[in-house]
Amino acid sequence: MVEKRLTDGRRIAQLLASEVTGHGGDLEPLSVTDADPDVEPTPDGAFAYGIERDGDRVASVFVQPDRIRVEFERTVDVAADAADGAGLRVRPKAVEPPRTLVFVEDGAQVKRLLSALRAVASA
Template sequence: MVEQRLTDGRRIAQFLASEVTGHGDALAALSVTDADPDTDPTPDGAFAYGIDRDDDRVASVFVQPDRARVEFEHAVDVAVDAAREEGLRVRPKAVEPPQTLVFVEDGAQVKRVLSVLRSVVAA
């Protein structure tokens, strides 16, 4: 049996966007905004789109060649805890205002990021 993994940053970000917009639960309040479908991945991460709630940015998604990065801008402490519980690689970012970086290195991790988004929305 051939094991296939989705490890292309752009494809992971596209999958995440479709999952965010395709759910009717707590994620229904979120929308994908400012999307740039022609974003080319860069080693530092190129902006792909925002995830907003009522015109307020909750997170931004960046694409790198081998992963996507979600930068949470709201409920950053909740995002840290939820990402760790989901087994995702997470790093608080010491900027003003603070942010939480969550790395999505495989398409299978997208479902776990959705759980983090639900926790952030509920906070």
């Protein structure tokens, strides 16, 4: 059996956007905004879209060649705890106000990121 992993940053970002927009229930308060459908991955990460709750940006998604970086801007501690608990790589960003970076390195990890988005949506 051949295992295939989705490791293209642009496709991972597209998968996450479809998960956010396609789920109801606890992800209902979230929406994808300011999407750049023609975004090209860069080593530092190119802005792909924002994720908002009730018109307030809670996270931004950046596309790198082999992953995405989700930069949580609100409820950063909640996002960090949930993402870490889901087994994702999490790092604080020392800016003011502080942010939490979560790295999603393959398509299967998108499902794990949803727990952090659920926590942020309900916070």
